[in-house]
Amino acid sequence: MNDRSRAAEDLRVIRTLMERATTYRAISAPTALVGGALSILSAAAIQLCAAPDGLLGRAIRPREFACIWLGVLMLTAIANIFFVWREARNSGRPFISSGMKLALRAIAPTLIVPALFTIWFLKIGYLGAVELELVIIWVVFYGLALLATALFAPRSLALLGWAFLLTGLSVPVLANAMEGLPGDILSTVMGVSFGLYHLIYAVCIWSRKREAGGEELVVE
Amino acid sequence: MDFEKLDKIIHEKWRLAIMALLASRRSWPFQELKAELKMSDGNLISHMRTLHRLGLVSVKKEIRGRPQTSYALTAKGRAAFRDHIRVLEQIVKEWKKK
Numbered sequence: 001m002n003d004r005s006r007a008a009e010d011l012r013v014i015r016t017l018m019e020r021a022t023t024y025r026a027i028s029a030p031t032a033l034v035g036g037a038l039s040i041l042s043a044a045a046i047q048l049c050a051a052p053d054g055l056l057g058r059a060i061r062p063r064e065f066a067c068i069w070l071g072v073l074m075l076t077a078i079a080n081i082f083f084v085w086r087e088a089r090n091s092g093r094p095f096i097s098s099g100m101k102l103a104l105r106a107i108a109p110t111l112i113v114p115a116l117f118t119i120w121f122l123k124i125g126y127l128g129a130v131e132l133e134l135v136i137i138w139v140v141f142y143g144l145a146l147l148a149t150a151l152f153a154p155r156s157l158a159l160l161g162w163a164f165l166l167t168g169l170s171v172p173v174l175a176n177a178m179e180g181l182p183g184d185i186l187s188t189v190m191g192v193s194f195g196l197y198h199l200i201y202a203v204c205i206w207s208r209k210r211e212a213g214g215e216e217l218v219v220e
Numbered sequence: 221m222d223f224e225k226l227d228k229i230i231h232e233k234w235r236l237a238i239m240a241l242l243a244s245r246r247s248w249p250f251q252e253l254k255a256e257l258k259m260s261d262g263n264l265i266s267h268m269r270t271l272h273r274l275g276l277v278s279v280k281k282e283i284r285g286r287p288q289t290s291y292a293l294t295a296k297g298r299a300a301f302r303d304h305i306r307v308l309e310q311i312v313k314e315w316k317k318k
Contacts (some may be wrong), residue, residue, distance in 0.1 A: 004315035007308040013241040014305065021244040021256065092255040098245065117313075 024099030025157060026107070026149050027198075029082045029205040033077035036198030042072050043191025050184060059184070062196060066118065066134065083168050110145040114138055132175065135186050139193050140168030156208075160201050167193050180188035229274060230304050234259065235267050239293065239301045241279065247292040276300055 027035075048070065049056040060068070088095045117137050121130065143164030150158040158219055177187045223244065229237055237257055242248055248256075254264050268291060271277040276297030280290050 004312060007311035007315075010236065011305070011308050011312065013237065016243040017237055017240040021241050094249070094251055097252060098249070110289070140286075 009163070022152055023207075024097075024103050024152050025150070026103045026146070026200070028080070028083050028087070029156060029202045029209070031076065031080040032198040032202035034079040035072070036195050036202060038072045038075055039198065040191050042068055043187040043195055046187045049186065050187075058113050062129070063122060064129050065131060065186065066126070072194070088211035099152070101173055102152060106148040106151075107145045108150050110141050114141040127157055131186050132171070132179070134138055135189050136168050138168075139164050139171070139189065141170060142194075152209070156204060157203060160197060163197050164193055167197075175189075224256065225303060226307055227300060228258055229270065230276075230300060232267075234263070236304075238264075238267055238271065239276070239304075240296065242291060242293045243301050247280065247290045250289045250291065253291065271297070 046065065048054050048059050050059045084100070085095055087093075088097070114137050117125070117134065121134050125134070143161045146157055146161030146164065148151070150161065157207075167189070171185075175185060180187070230236055234257070238253070241253060250264070254261065257264070268271060268277060269277070272279055275294055278292050278294050280292070281289055282290075
């Protein structure tokens, strides 16, 4: 190897190491898959139960709706903890890495509004027929949370954030148009955003991972 | 411009990788650095001692439940790393001109 090739190779290794060290993916492919699948199943279950000849034979009540989705959030969070722990164990990294701390610090402020709104909704807000607002807040602020990590996240995560943000913002505009469609709008929005978007994201990451599988960084 | 102009201490493959990682963040805990580079404890400690002795790296030891050692580039280390990159870029550029 001549001087030029060695210098170019050294620069490539340095760039790759620095890029890898400053990138943190807050949502892994397995987490997105679990979250996406649970969301689609929940949205479908709500639609089926709420149908006139469905299991319940009545519409899902506002607090039931919120509790179902909080359940989905909890199960996905537990799955995420497991996947992060497994990844940390396999790679010898600490469970709470610098990247995770950075991501949590970036995301935390964007969670305050949806958390407070959800608490208010569960206490008295459910009486005021504000389910649509609840869904919009969840979708918009989830998008903002993902975008808050954009400085150190891979591009795919920022795109996912934009998809959520734009979907959330377009719901009030589209709400009237969607009223004529079968099924309830709330489950449709939740199923499409938290379900479908996450599944697309998981598939994209997995396929890209497989493509990059053979390209290992070699320091030697 | 050739490899003779490069700092031999930094240009060793592992030390260069260590410097690259340290330049990417404010500080690195030992365990994360080790996992990122897939190095053994002894190997990493030996390189860190060399870099520390030359004043390129600072060491911080603290107790957070258990003892934790973290490393960071000093101002001298950051400047040396920057100079090193500049020389590497110069070598590539000069070759392209030819």
